[in-house]
Amino acid sequence: MKGPVFKIAPDLWEKVRALGEAAQTEAVSAKSRGDPLPFRCWIYPAKAGSRPVPLFKSLLSNVCSNTCLYCACRWGRDTRRFRLSPEEMARAFWELYRRGLVKGIFLSSSIDGSAARVSEQLIATAEILRYRYGFQGYIHLKVMPGADEATMRMAVQLADRVSVNLEAPSERRLKAICPEKDFQGILSQIRALKAILQEGTGRAKDQTTQFVVGAAGETDKEILDLVSALYRDYGLKRCYFEAFSPVWATPLEDLPPESPLRQKRLYEASFLLRDYGFATEELPFDTKGNLPLDYDPKMAWALRHPEFFPVELNRAEPEQLLRVPGLGPRSVSKILALRARGPLKWEDLKGLRIPLKRAAPFMTVDGKPLRRA
Numbered sequence: 001m002k003g004p005v006f007k008i009a010p011d012l013w014e015k016v017r018a019l020g021e022a023a024q025t026e027a028v029s030a031k032s033r034g035d036p037l038p039f040r041c042w043i044y045p046a047k048a049g050s051r052p053v054p055l056f057k058s059l060l061s062n063v064c065s066n067t068c069l070y071c072a073c074r075w076g077r078d079t080r081r082f083r084l085s086p087e088e089m090a091r092a093f094w095e096l097y098r099r100g101l102v103k104g105i106f107l108s109s110s111i112d113g114s115a116a117r118v119s120e121q122l123i124a125t126a127e128i129l130r131y132r133y134g135f136q137g138y139i140h141l142k143v144m145p146g147a148d149e150a151t152m153r154m155a156v157q158l159a160d161r162v163s164v165n166l167e168a169p170s171e172r173r174l175k176a177i178c179p180e181k182d183f184q185g186i187l188s189q190i191r192a193l194k195a196i197l198q199e200g201t202g203r204a205k206d207q208t209t210q211f212v213v214g215a216a217g218e219t220d221k222e223i224l225d226l227v228s229a230l231y232r233d234y235g236l237k238r239c240y241f242e243a244f245s246p247v248w249a250t251p252l253e254d255l256p257p258e259s260p261l262r263q264k265r266l267y268e269a270s271f272l273l274r275d276y277g278f279a280t281e282e283l284p285f286d287t288k289g290n291l292p293l294d295y296d297p298k299m300a301w302a303l304r305h306p307e308f309f310p311v312e313l314n315r316a317e318p319e320q321l322l323r324v325p326g327l328g329p330r331s332v333s334k335i336l337a338l339r340a341r342g343p344l345k346w347e348d349l350k351g352l353r354i355p356l357k358r359a360a361p362f363m364t365v366d367g368k369p370l371r372r373a
Helices: 010-023 086-098 115-132 149-158 171-177 183-199 220-233 260-275 297-304 329-339 346-352 356-362
Strands: 042-048 051-057 104-107 138-142 161-163 206-213 238-243
Touching: 010 086, 042 104, 051 086, 051 138, 086 115, 104 115, 115 138, 115 149, 138 149, 149 161, 149 183, 171 183, 183 206, 206 220, 206 260, 220 238, 220 260, 238 260, 260 297, 329 346
Parallel strands: 051 104, 104 138, 138 161, 161 206, 206 238
Antiparallel strands: 042 051
C-alpha cells in the first residue's frame, strides 16, 4: 500500500477517541474487535449492499458555536473540548487504513467558529488524503450549513458522497431544537448540491441527509412528507434517521429517549417511498400522523387493503408485485425473469430466498394459494 508510515503520538489517539465518541452513537471500538493497538479508534460499520464497510468517523472538532438543544457538543456545555488539524485527521486515518482496519472515512465537524472555517479544514483534510497520500477510496464529506457554492463544488470534486443535515422537517421544528440553523437555507444548499452533482464533473455522484427523530415533537407524517419531496424533487440517495437520546447537561436531558423501533419504521417507510412506488398519503398513519409500531408499514398497508389481494404471480404487473409483503425490488426482478421463461409454479419460488411465510398469504399462482404440508 502506497503512502507514508507514521508513528502516532498517544495524545493524538486520545483526541481521536474523544472526537469519534462525539461523532456517533453506533460505532464499534477497534480495540473491542481484537485490534492490538494501544488506543480506541471509532469505526462506523456502514453498509454497502449486504456487507458492512468500516468507516473512520471522528469529528475534526467538538468545539461548537451553536446551541442545539440535544447535542453533546453545544456551546456552553461543560465537557472536554478537542480539535484535530487536517494533518492530524489525515495521519490518524491513514494509520488505520494502512493496518486494514478501515476502508473509508466520514469527514465531519462541529461548527468551530464559522461554517466557512470548518469547511475549509474539511476540504483540506480531503485534499491531503487524495493528493498527498494518494488515497482513492471512499470519502463522505459533510457540508456545513451555510457553506458557499465554491465550497460545495470542492466537496463534490473530492468526495464520493456529500451530505448536509436537515435535522428536522420544517422551519418551526428546526428552530425548536437548533436556534441558529436556517431550514430554508439548508434546503437551498441541498438544491444547489443537486445542480452541481447533475453536472457530472465531480467525483461525488449523490447526496444524503439526516433527521433527529423525537426531539422536536414532529410526527412521522411531517418527516415523510419532506422525505418524499427530497427523493422526488431534490434527488437524494438516502435519508437517515437518528432516534433522539437525551444527553446529560443539555436542555433536553429530561426528555424521554425515542424508541429505536420508531426509527426503524421511518427507514422502512422511506424505502417504500423511494423504491416501491408508494406515496405518503398511502402510508398507514394513525390519527396523530404516526406509523404503527406493531407492524412494518408495508404489512400494515396490506392488512388495511384486502381488496388488493391476492396478487396473481403469473399476471401481476411489477408495481402490483412490489405491494406484496416480503417481495422487494430484487425478488420482483427475479420473478419477472423466471416468468419470461414460462408459467411459474409455487416450487419455482423456493430458490429465490423469498420469505414465503410472510408473502404467500397475499399471492396466488394460477389462482391457487400455497398448500402447506
